[in-house]
Amino acid sequence: MKSIRNHFSLVVALVSILFSIQVFTIIERSISAYKENLASSYSIIVVSQLSIDEKTMKSFSSLVDEVSELNPDHVIQRLNTKIDPKNLELLKLTLPNFYKLKLTHFPTPTEVENLTNNLLNKKSITKVENFSHNHDSTFKLLLLFKDVIAVFSLSMFVVTILLIIKELKIWQFMHNERMSIMGLFGAPIWLSSAVLFRLAIVDAIIASILSFILFTYLSTSFWVEEQLSYIGIEIIFFDQVMDFAILSGVALFLSVLLALLIVIGHKEEV
Amino acid sequence: MDRVIIAEDLSLSYSDDETIINKINFSVNSGCFVFITGASGSGKSTLLKSLYGALKPAQGSLVVGGVEISKVSKSKLNFLRRHIGIVFQDYKLIKEWTIEKNIMLPLIINGYEKNVTQNQVDSLLKHVRLKHQSGKYPLELSGGEQQRVAMARALSHNPILILADEPTGNLDDYSAGLIWNLLEGANTQLKTTVIVVTHNIPETMNIDYKHFHIEYGSIHEVN
Ligand SMILES: Nc1ncnc2c1ncn2[C@@H]1O[C@H](COP(=O)(O)OP(=O)(O)OP(=O)(O)O)[C@@H](O)[C@H]1O
Ligand SMILES: [Mg+2]
Numbered sequence: 284m285k286s287i288r289n290h291f292s293l294v295v296a297l298v299s300i301l302f303s304i305q306v307f308t309i310i311e312r313s314i315s316a317y318k319e320n321l322a323s324s325y326s327i328i329v330v331s332q333l334s335i336d337e338k339t340m341k342s343f344s345s346l347v348d349e350v351s352e353l354n355p356d357h358v359i360q361r362l363n364t365k366i367d368p369k370n371l372e373l374l375k376l377t378l379p380n381f382y383k384l385k386l387t388h389f390p391t392p393t394e395v396e397n398l399t400n401n402l403l404n405k406k407s408i409t410k411v412e413n414f415s416h417n418h419d420s421t422f423k424l425l426l427l428f429k430d431v432i433a434v435f436s437l438s439m440f441v442v443t444i445l446l447i448i449k450e451l452k453i454w455q456f457m458h459n460e461r462m463s464i465m466g467l468f469g470a471p472i473w474l475s476s477a478v479l480f481r482l483a484i485v486d487a488i489i490a491s492i493l494s495f496i497l498f499t500y501l502s503t504s505f506w507v508e509e510q511l512s513y514i515g516i517e518i519i520f521f522d523q524v525m526d527f528a529i530l531s532g533v534a535l536f537l538s539v540l541l542a543l544l545i546v547i548g549h550k551e552e553v
Numbered sequence: 554m555d556r557v558i559i560a561e562d563l564s565l566s567y568s569d570d571e572t573i574i575n576k577i578n579f580s581v582n583s584g585c586f587v588f589i590t591g592a593s594g595s596g597k598s599t600l601l602k603s604l605y606g607a608l609k610p611a612q613g614s615l616v617v618g619g620v621e622i623s624k625v626s627k628s629k630l631n632f633l634r635r636h637i638g639i640v641f642q643d644y645k646l647i648k649e650w651t652i653e654k655n656i657m658l659p660l661i662i663n664g665y666e667k668n669v670t671q672n673q674v675d676s677l678l679k680h681v682r683l684k685h686q687s688g689k690y691p692l693e694l695s696g697g698e699q700q701r702v703a704m705a706r707a708l709s710h711n712p713i714l715i716l717a718d719e720p721t722g723n724l725d726d727y728s729a730g731l732i733w734n735l736l737e738g739a740n741t742q743l744k745t746t747v748i749v750v751t752h753n754i755p756e757t758m759n760i761d762y763k764h765f766h767i768e769y770g771s772i773h774e775v776n
Contacts, residue, residue: 464658
């Protein structure tokens, strides 16, 4: 009972830190997955009098990833009841070429504007439709989301520091006396602090295992899957090798650092 | 005869503005049994602290077991302490360890084998009449019982020097008798040098002893 209580406080602090880190990672992944999604659904339409090949189109900007020509036939087909076929052929000839540009990534508003201007500089291009209004609001939402995440990570950092400091004080109180007494009987520092380091390492392992169980459970949970499919993204929620390695590394680093600080700060009482 | 302790013009203080022990000179021969008396607050515990190196001399020189305390390195001091057995006035037992493990502490630090350790601890527990309490934690014992644990711990590694700060302060006559027997035994059988701070020297001492008295920052021998 006594030993469980000894472990409890640091394990709780560590698990909450690991939880924040993993949540932050998941949100980061969601944002980039979402951005990719946006990039693939976003496109620019170019209207040109002359035909432009893909290479030329790409030379306007490195942003251009894919160029596809839009076939005007199906638009014309809708008109064909009212117009006689002869005029239709004529119409077809006078119709400009339509191109749809896919971009390499979700562009910033300036990138969109630059690309539009570049395209319009070419004589044959008469119109560029960039859906800038829609694009702007989506982009602003994304920026806002990123800011929220930045604030979140900052507050996570502050809370982490506070938790660690609190833990440091508890530990100092718990271990100082024993370390002093062992020192008075001639124990070298590695011996008198051995218990401390063992406790730190054991707690880090416990916290890592708890986080592993927690996130493995969450990643298979129906609710989480449902939420992600609502947003329309697919991400790795918890990588059982890489993420676990990072989390246990952080836990080990923090708790050993804690133990080191206590050993360094340890003074023999007179 | 070897001298275990040599103090020359030794002054001790906790701060610059108050001197507790002022330029004292005394020495203790190896194998001696010494009592130190003095009024409360006279500096008895302070003197003991300097003997195990927790308080460095403010002035003068103090040599314990051949080691100059004012210049000793941390590792040399640890080495010296591993050969001293201390009974602290406030016991200083490790709360989260059992009685048995507390008594083992000096043996663990000195790297004794497990079976030696166990035998020694069992025999000491018997001597201080605490065999049945060995699995308990210090806070589950009475003050006098804790004091006897502290005594057993100080003796466990057969130190060459025992420093005991009022080791019978909380004990009835019977338990105090057990403690005096243990200290006398260590002194006569193992030739351990024993220094005991006390308010009353037992009338039934069977061995020769020296008696120092501390007063107004000075020390003098009482005959
Ligand atoms: N850690 C300390 N810091 C500052 N002053 C101290 C400290 N310990 C003791 N003193 C002071 O040193 C003086 C001597 O204290 P010490 O503990 O040596 O007395 P003592 O002779 O052991 O008394 P007692 O018989 O009551 O145990 C006292 O005036 C006390 O206030
Ligand atoms: Mg005292």
